[in-house]
Amino acid sequence: MNKPGCRAGRRARKKRRKKHEDAYKVSLSHEAQFVLLRRWLKEKGFTSQSLIPVSFHDTGRGLMTTQAIKAKDSVISLPEKCLLTTETVLKSYMGDYIKRWHPPVSPLLALCSFLIAERHHGDASKWSPYINILPKTYTCPVYFSDDIIDLLPRSLQKKASEQKEQFQELYCCSLMFFRSFQPLFTQPTELLFTQDALRWAWCSVNTRTVYMEHDQSNYLSREKDIYALAPYLDLLNHCPNVQVEAGFNKQTRCYEVKSVQGSKKFQQAFINYGPHDNHRLLLEYGFVASGNPHSVVYVDLGTLKLCLDEKDKQLTQKLLYLRDNDFLRNLTFGMDGPSWRLMTALRLLSLKPEQYCSWKSVLLGAAVSRDREEWCIHSALKLCNNLTDDNVKALERLSQLKQGANLSRLEQLCVVESLRQEEQRILEHTRVVLQNLWGQ
Numbered sequence: 497m498n499k500p501g502c503r504a505g506r507r508a509r510k511k512r513r514k515k516h517e518d519a520y521k522v523s524l525s526h527e528a529q530f531v532l533l534r535r536w537l538k539e540k541g542f543t544s545q546s547l548i549p550v551s552f553h554d555t556g557r558g559l560m561t562t563q564a565i566k567a568k569d570s571v572i573s574l575p576e577k578c579l580l581t582t583e584t585v586l587k588s589y590m591g592d593y594i595k596r597w598h599p600p601v602s603p604l605l606a607l608c609s610f611l612i613a614e615r616h617h618g619d620a621s622k623w624s625p626y627i628n629i630l631p632k633t634y635t636c637p638v639y640f641s642d643d644i645i646d647l648l649p650r651s652l653q654k655k656a657s658e659q660k661e662q663f664q665e666l667y668c669c670s671l672m673f674f675r676s677f678q679p680l681f682t683q684p685t686e687l688l689f690t691q692d693a694l695r696w697a698w699c700s701v702n703t704r705t706v707y708m709e710h711d712q713s714n715y716l717s718r719e720k721d722i723y724a725l726a727p728y729l730d731l732l733n734h735c736p737n738v739q740v741e742a743g744f745n746k747q748t749r750c751y752e753v754k755s756v757q758g759s760k761k762f763q764q765a766f767i768n769y770g771p772h773d774n775h776r777l778l779l780e781y782g783f784v785a786s787g788n789p790h791s792v793v794y795v796d797l798g799t800l801k802l803c804l805d806e807k808d809k810q811l812t813q814k815l816l817y818l819r820d821n822d823f824l825r826n827l828t829f830g831m832d833g834p835s836w837r838l839m840t841a842l843r844l845l846s847l848k849p850e851q852y853c854s855w856k857s858v859l860l861g862a863a864v865s866r867d868r869e870e871w872c873i874h875s876a877l878k879l880c881n882n883l884t885d886d887n888v889k890a891l892e893r894l895s896q897l898k899q900g901a902n903l904s905r906l907e908q909l910c911v912v913e914s915l916r917q918e919e920q921r922i923l924e925h926t927r928v929v930l931q932n933l934w935g936q
């Protein structure tokens with residue numbers, strides 16, 4: 497039974513926490529750019545007052561409820577007129593240029609080109625109230641310099657570098673296409689459609705669009721056209737524990753978000769971007785969610801090799817089996833210890849020559865012998881300690897680099913630091929689990 501004293505203490509702590517959070521919750525609804533945005537949206541038929549823009553102490557800018565939302569009730573319903581899609585782009589002054597271009601460009605590139613052009617037009621743009629509230633820069637890895645990429649967990653470094661290369665390739669391949677817009681501008685397109693401008697537009701589309709399927713256009717490439725920029729609605733932040741139903745309603749012709757559990761008054765309204773771990777959130781959205789239940793620490797092949805016995809004559813064969821059976825990726829530690837896949841890979845690597853014939857049953861989950869199980873736990877601890885050391889070094893380096901960094905670099909360093917801190921927390925839990933297993 498709870499002691500009354502404890503309950504009173506908890507209540508007091510809760511009150512203090514709420515007061516602290518409220519102090520760092522600043523309404524943005526009276527700022528000129530949001531007043532203009534709301535006015536512009538009202539002209540397009542969006543009038544709801546139940547969500548207001550707020551700067552939150554933990555997640556940054558987002559939307560707060562001004563009234564309670566019941567389970568299954570609407571969070572927001574945005575009329576089609578407010579959405580910016582490839583249809584908007586193809587119907588615009590850029591449409592004929594895009595339609596003429598061969599081979600057809602992707603829906604993503606069409607949207608990016610339009611955003612770049614509209615940002616350049618400034619107040620003369622019909623979309624300026626929306627463009628003005630878009631972030632000026634992002635914390636996705638495509639913005640990271642090499643020294644920041646080096647501070648990511650090893651398994652993420654490769655993906656981050658690939659993202660940068662993929663972006664670079666898109667830019668190089670699009671230069672001629674951008675040049676085709678020259679008649680629309682007085683300035684040379686090289687000065688408008690720069691790599692920086694495309695990076696900004698690319699991140700705007702990738703981090704802010706909602707999923708909306710469109711009919712395939714003959715004027716665009718075969719890549720799926722699933723994007724819609726949804727002004728105001730795109731101020732909703734992600735919470736892994738929230739459930740929503742979202743989609744374009746063909747009857748009401750609105751993009752609707754409904755809450756599954758409901759939400760209290762004066763709370764941040766969240767949506768769910770999907771069951772992503774922190775690596776995916778960082779790669780695709782440029783942030784990490786603290787306490788993310790989907791997060792794990794990945795053991796890359798280089799780290800796994802630390803517990804391999806170079807003198808093991810079957811080592812090459814073991815690694816081949818692991819690779820052929822898809823056991824060399826997605827090896828992870830979670831809050832509850834090493835994953836089944838990681839332990840299975842370690843069990844196969846642990847086999848002595850005379851046990852090697854049982855490799856098939858090991859891959860199906862069978863344990864071999866007590867001493868091999870101990871070897872696996874010991875190896876998992878070794879991997880856990882190695883990843884922890886790597887984290888500690890990265891965190892030290894990050895705190896050095898943060899000193900004297902400019903604002904956008906500081907934001908990037910802080911995101912990487914949050915990721916490392918989250919991983920440290922997972923590894924600490926994993927170590928306790930492994931030590932308990934070792935003691936059994």
Ligand SMILES: C[S@@+](CC[C@H](N)C(=O)[O-])C[C@H]1O[C@@H](n2cnc3c(N)ncnc32)[C@H](O)[C@@H]1O
Pocket residue numbers: 554555556557558631703704730731732733734735781782783784785
């Ligand atoms: C669709 S926008 C949401 C609104 C955004 N915060 C803004 O100021 O415009 C998506 C971006 O919001 C940020 N974000 C979303 N959820 C977050 C969270 N739980 N914590 C921190 N940042 C978050 C990330 O930068 C992400 O790329």
